[in-house]
Amino acid sequence: xxxxxxxxxxxxxxxxxxxxxxxxxxxxxxxxxxxxxxxxxxxxxxxxxxxxxxxxxxxxxxxxxxxxxxxxxxxxxxxxxxxxxxxxxxxxxxxxxxxxxxxxxxxxxxxxx
Amino acid sequence: xxxxxxxxxxxxxxxxxxxxxxxxxxxxxxxxxxxxxxxxxxxxxxxxxxxxxxxxxxxxxxxxxxxxxxxxxxxxxxxxxxxxxxxxxxxxxxxxxxxxxxxxxxxxxxxx
Numbered sequence: 044x045x046x047x048x049x050x051x052x053x054x055x056x057x058x059x060x061x062x063x064x065x066x067x068x069x070x071x072x073x074x075x076x077x078x079x080x081x082x083x084x085x086x087x088x089x090x091x092x093x094x095x096x097x098x099x100x101x102x103x104x105x106x107x108x109x110x111x112x113x114x115x116x117x118x119x120x121x122x123x124x125x126x127x128x129x130x131x132x133x134x135x136x137x138x139x140x141x142x143x144x145x146x147x148x149x150x151x152x153x154x155x156x
Numbered sequence: 157x158x159x160x161x162x163x164x165x166x167x168x169x170x171x172x173x174x175x176x177x178x179x180x181x182x183x184x185x186x187x188x189x190x191x192x193x194x195x196x197x198x199x200x201x202x203x204x205x206x207x208x209x210x211x212x213x214x215x216x217x218x219x220x221x222x223x224x225x226x227x228x229x230x231x232x233x234x235x236x237x238x239x240x241x242x243x244x245x246x247x248x249x250x251x252x253x254x255x256x257x258x259x260x261x262x263x264x265x266x267x268x
Contacts, residue, residue, distance in 0.1 A: 085258030147199035
């Protein structure tokens, strides 16, 4: 079956612009996670959804970052007023409810010029 | 959530050798310890995972050794192959939480 998919694979934007990153989890996975990976570092947690609700958004760095999952499947990470420091690979992962194994997508590489 | 400390940052091993990567943690609430493998341009892929109630888990050439009292765990790759060249991340998850906390990664190069 299909794994976690993310679009776009690459996004280049200018400082101050708004971007949306999309994640399509594995079918049937109710848990969805967003992580951010800076160059040469491990992924850092941003937000976790169980179904449609954000169960843990403690990793969002500031109020410019927001994520939604309106129907409990696809999720969109939204970044307002992008800054150069937002440049990173944004990873999405999903898991079955009640299990610990997280399956990661290929990521979206965001570059803010 | 306290961090997970991973070493070494980089590792060079000859084909057929044993690769060993170490991680240490402080939070005794951690109850799940996975290892992920990541190739350039790809997302992390789960290799093997362990819980603190066992001291060792083996899957093929990959073994996790877990020392609960020392709060350390390590990944051993036996008979390392050039195709194992990748970045490896240890991670941990605390009881009652769902997020993974990752180490900084180890870049492994296996030379033929």
